[in-house]
Amino acid sequence: MATVSFGGGERLNALGLNDWQELRHAIHGLAADPSLRAVVVRGRGGVFCSGFDVREWDGAADEEVNRTFDVIEAALQALEDLPVPTLAVVEGVAAGAGCQLALACDLQLLTPSARIGMPVARLGLLVPATFATRLALRVGPSRSKDLLYAGRMLTARQAWDMGLVTTLAPDDNADAALAAVLDPWKEVSAASLRASKAAVDEGLRQLTEAGRWATRGPAVDPHEFRVRVTGFLHRHRGTPGRHSTGADPEHGPRPD
Numbered sequence: 001m002a003t004v005s006f007g008g009g010e011r012l013n014a015l016g017l018n019d020w021q022e023l024r025h026a027i028h029g030l031a032a033d034p035s036l037r038a039v040v041v042r043g044r045g046g047v048f049c050s051g052f053d054v055r056e057w058d059g060a061a062d063e064e065v066n067r068t069f070d071v072i073e074a075a076l077q078a079l080e081d082l083p084v085p086t087l088a089v090v091e092g093v094a095a096g097a098g099c100q101l102a103l104a105c106d107l108q109l110l111t112p113s114a115r116i117g118m119p120v121a122r123l124g125l126l127v128p129a130t131f132a133t134r135l136a137l138r139v140g141p142s143r144s145k146d147l148l149y150a151g152r153m154l155t156a157r158q159a160w161d162m163g164l165v166t167t168l169a170p171d172d173n174a175d176a177a178l179a180a181v182l183d184p185w186k187e188v189s190a191a192s193l194r195a196s197k198a199a200v201d202e203g204l205r206q207l208t209e210a211g212r213w214a215t216r217g218p219a220v221d222p223h224e225f226r227v228r229v230t231g232f233l234h235r236h237r238g239t240p241g242r243h244s245t246g247a248d249p250e251h252g253p254r255p256d
Helices: 017-031 062-080 097-103 119-123 129-139 141-150 156-161 174-187 190-213 225-236
Strands: 002-006 039-043 086-090 093-095 107-110 115-117 153-155
Touching (some): 002 017, 086 097, 097 129, 115 156
Parallel strands (some): 086 107
16 A cells, blocks of 8 residues: 655645646556555645645736646546545545545545535636536535535535545544554455456546546636635735645655
8 A cells, every 4th residue: 555645734735736746746656556555645744635825826827827727637637547446534624626636536534623625616716527526426416516606615524424525534543544444455355456446437437537528618717816816815824824825845745
C-alpha cells in the first residue's frame, strides 16, 4: 500500500497550481507499480484539503482560471484511473476541489469532526460536468443540485447519512479507523482487488466518460467572480488558517 500525502496543515492544506501538478505526477508514478495493492490519500497536519489557493486567482485572467480547472481535473482523473483501490482519509475539511479530491477516490473515510462540501458558487465558479458527476454518482441528481445550489458544507454525519462518503470513523482517531478498513484487504487476492474496481468502473463508464468528454465552458461568472474573490480574500486576510491558501513548497504532494 502507498500513501499520497500533501500539505503541512497550514491554512487548511489548500493547494496551488504547482501543488496540483505535483499531485498528478505523484499519482502517475504509482500507476506503473505492478505490486501496488491500494493507495491512501490524505493531508498532513490533521486536515485534508480546503480546495484551491484562492490567492492565485487574485487578479488572474479568465484563461488562467480556466487552466486551473484543467490542471485540477487532470490530477483527479489520474487518481480515478489508478487500477487499485483508493481511499481518502478526510480530517478537518474537504471543500471545493478538496471535496472533489476525496470523491475521486473509491472510498472516503471521515472523522466525526470533519466537514465536506462544494461551496464554490459563493465565489462565482461555474461547476464543470465532471465535478457534478462525482457528486451525482453518489447521492443522485437532486441532492447534488441541492448541495451545489446552496453551497453548504456538510458535517461528517450528514455526508455519511446521505451516502456521499463510505465510512464514518467512530472517533477522531483516523489511523485506527483506516486500519479497520484496510486490514481485510490484506487477506484477499491483489488481482481480485483490481478486478473488482475495474468491474464497477466499467459499468459506470458511460456516465463518467460523458462528463470527461463534455465541452467545457467558462470556469467563472464574468460579472461577479473577481468581486467575490476580492471580497473573500479581504474578509480572511490576516486570519491564519481560515482562507483557502496553498501548501508550503516543502510540503508538496508525494507518495510516502
